[in-house]
Amino acid sequence: MRYKMNKKTAMLPGYAMLNLWILFTFFLIGWIVVASLSTTSGIFGGKILSSGFHPSNYSKALFTHNVATYFKNSMLYTFTACTGVILIAAPAAYILARYKFKFSNVMESVFVSALGIPQIMIILPLFALVTKLNIANSRLLLIILYIGINVPFTLFFLITFFKTIPKDFEEAAAIDGCSPMKTFWIVIFPLAQPAIVTVTIFNFITVWNEYFMALIFANTSELRPVAVGLYSMIQSMRYIGDWAGMFAAVVIVFLPTFLLYIFLSEKIIAGVTGGGVKG
Amino acid sequence: MKKSKSMMIIFLAPAVLSYLIIFLYPSVRTAFMSLFKVENITDAVSKWEYVGLQNYQGLQESSLFVQSMKNLVNIWFFGGLIVFSMALLFSVILTSGIKYKSFYRAIIYLPNVVSAVAMGTMWMQYVFSSRYGLLKGVFESLHLTTLTNIQWTSPDMIFISLLIAYCFGMIGYYMLIFMAAIENIPTSFYEAATLAGANIWQKFTKITLPLLKDVFRTNIVLWTISSVAFFIWSQVFSPLNPEPGTVTPMVYMYQMVFGNNMVVTDRNVGAGAAVGVILTLIVVAMFAITSKLLKSDEYEY
Numbered sequence: 283m284r285y286k287m288n289k290k291t292a293m294l295p296g297y298a299m300l301n302l303w304i305l306f307t308f309f310l311i312g313w314i315v316v317a318s319l320s321t322t323s324g325i326f327g328g329k330i331l332s333s334g335f336h337p338s339n340y341s342k343a344l345f346t347h348n349v350a351t352y353f354k355n356s357m358l359y360t361f362t363a364c365t366g367v368i369l370i371a372a373p374a375a376y377i378l379a380r381y382k383f384k385f386s387n388v389m390e391s392v393f394v395s396a397l398g399i400p401q402i403m404i405i406l407p408l409f410a411l412v413t414k415l416n417i418a419n420s421r422l423l424l425i426i427l428y429i430g431i432n433v434p435f436t437l438f439f440l441i442t443f444f445k446t447i448p449k450d451f452e453e454a455a456a457i458d459g460c461s462p463m464k465t466f467w468i469v470i471f472p473l474a475q476p477a478i479v480t481v482t483i484f485n486f487i488t489v490w491n492e493y494f495m496a497l498i499f500a501n502t503s504e505l506r507p508v509a510v511g512l513y514s515m516i517q518s519m520r521y522i523g524d525w526a527g528m529f530a531a532v533v534i535v536f537l538p539t540f541l542l543y544i545f546l547s548e549k550i551i552a553g554v555t556g557g558g559v560k561g
Numbered sequence: 562m563k564k565s566k567s568m569m570i571i572f573l574a575p576a577v578l579s580y581l582i583i584f585l586y587p588s589v590r591t592a593f594m595s596l597f598k599v600e601n602i603t604d605a606v607s608k609w610e611y612v613g614l615q616n617y618q619g620l621q622e623s624s625l626f627v628q629s630m631k632n633l634v635n636i637w638f639f640g641g642l643i644v645f646s647m648a649l650l651f652s653v654i655l656t657s658g659i660k661y662k663s664f665y666r667a668i669i670y671l672p673n674v675v676s677a678v679a680m681g682t683m684w685m686q687y688v689f690s691s692r693y694g695l696l697k698g699v700f701e702s703l704h705l706t707t708l709t710n711i712q713w714t715s716p717d718m719i720f721i722s723l724l725i726a727y728c729f730g731m732i733g734y735y736m737l738i739f740m741a742a743i744e745n746i747p748t749s750f751y752e753a754a755t756l757a758g759a760n761i762w763q764k765f766t767k768i769t770l771p772l773l774k775d776v777f778r779t780n781i782v783l784w785t786i787s788s789v790a791f792f793i794w795s796q797v798f799s800p801l802n803p804e805p806g807t808v809t810p811m812v813y814m815y816q817m818v819f820g821n822n823m824v825v826t827d828r829n830v831g832a833g834a835a836v837g838v839i840l841t842l843i844v845v846a847m848f849a850i851t852s853k854l855l856k857s858d859e860y861e862y
Contacts (some may be wrong), residue, residue: 374576403837404587430583491676536679547667555741
């Protein structure tokens with residue numbers, strides 16, 4: 283116990299704030315969920331509880347307002363990008379963690395420095411490049427971009443983990459006549475599973491919520507992921523006027539990461555503070 | 562361990578290649594582009610017209626850009642003040658051995674995993690709504706007429722509303738980092754201080770804060786990186802056009818290069834690149850300043 287709590291009263295305002303905070307969060311999410319099952323006139327009249335149960339808002343949001351398409355797109359982008367980024371970053375992280383060569387430290391810092399480069403610094407030439415190559419507005423382009431922008435973080439996360447795996451595993455495999463490359467995929471990669479799972483959860487959240495790249499590179503309704511799709515829906519809200527449907531869309535958009543968090547919050551929190559990779 | 566050169570190349574090549582294409586080449590090109598007048602984003606380099614630092618001067622003269630920089634500074638400074646002090650307060654309370662610690666911690670961090678567009682919509686369309694909003698309802702039931710009548714989304718309040726909503730979501734992340742650092746401090750430090758008669762406040766300022774120096778440095782850099790990338794919240798809070806209260810440099814750049822409304826009329830991609838360079842330099846400068854000011858002392862626990 284770091285602060286003796288015999289003087290509990292000194293912390294009382296803090297406790298009050300903490301509880302108020304939690305209450306507010308619950309109320310906020312709870313209200314949105316209830317409103318998403320209400321009607322637009324119920325929302326405006328302040329009677330979201332007594333305006334009846336309208337799950338049809340969800341089918342309206344999904345099919346009339348295209349959220350189903352956005353959802354499918356987001357699923358596709360998220361799953362392929364999360365897989366791709368591991369296939370690219372894990373082998374590279376292994377080399378940087380295990381082998382010392384002339385520029386290995388420099389290379390590591392160069393990769394890490396990408397975490398500080400704002401997207402606005404890279405977006406213009408990327409846009410010019412994809413226009414020139416004529417690959418703008420395709421699902422593949424977004425997947426490639428999502429893989430590319432998440433490589434530095436994934437690499438950084440996995441290097442730390444690979445450094446903790448004892449070298450005995452490789453030595454034993456070498457004695458058995460296993461080639462280094464095979465050793466990585468058969469022995470090391472499965473060992474790294476806890477770290478790979480944690481970093482994939484983070485990548486999942488990042489890609490699912492990604493907005494700026496999609497806004498610029500997915501310019502048609504069929505290609506949009508949920509974040510941009512929801513935004514375009516908000517923009518046209520004054521013409522659609524379907525507030526209940528909008529709140530249903532909000533719920534659909536936040537549900538996947540929310541559910542992921544409910545089940546994996548301990549792992550996610552441990553990952554943020556660097557303790558999640560101990561398996 | 563035997564080195565296998567071919568393996569090293571095969572394993573590193575995809576990551577290095579993706580870095581070169583997605584980070585290095587675009588960054589270098591953006592830096593160059595900021596010194597040229599470029600009419601169209603797809604123009605070949607041969608069509609660029611060298612103008613030196615004129616793009617940067619032009620930005621200085623644009624009142625909307627100056628406003629966007631002011632907003633950025635305010636988000637960084639006031640937002641940082643709110644986020645860091647709340648995160649510290651919560652982390653001190655949560656590491657003091659209270660019940661349901663992981664529950665509180667999980668709920669406070671929750672907004673970080675939810676799409677910012679969804680979070681922003683909840684705030685904008687519910688909490689701040691002038692018709693059925695949460696704040697309006699709460700203040701009304703408490704009979705606080707002045708507070709009830711605040712128009713949270715009006716031009717003179719929108720920045721404050723935006724800041725409150727943004728900070729609400731960010732506190733959890735910094736709280737987690739502070740908490741981990743506080744939990745690393747050996748309890749014996751606090752026990753010794755208690756024996757010496759130190760009160761809570763003294764323990765916090767004399768033990769906890771100095772030992773959090775490294776974490777502060779990391780957090781300030783992270784906060785700067787997320788501040789310069791401030792974009793989604795501005796868009797959600799001003800869905801139609803950028804407004805003086807919500808515009809940020811990234812929004813300005815987006816409107817200038819990709820926008821299709823009449824707010825930013827002078828279409829010069831070079832100036833857009835200059836905005837990118839300025840924001841990157843801010844991050845680099847903050848990194849250098851915090852490394853110098855908050856030099857890490859090596860504590861061994």
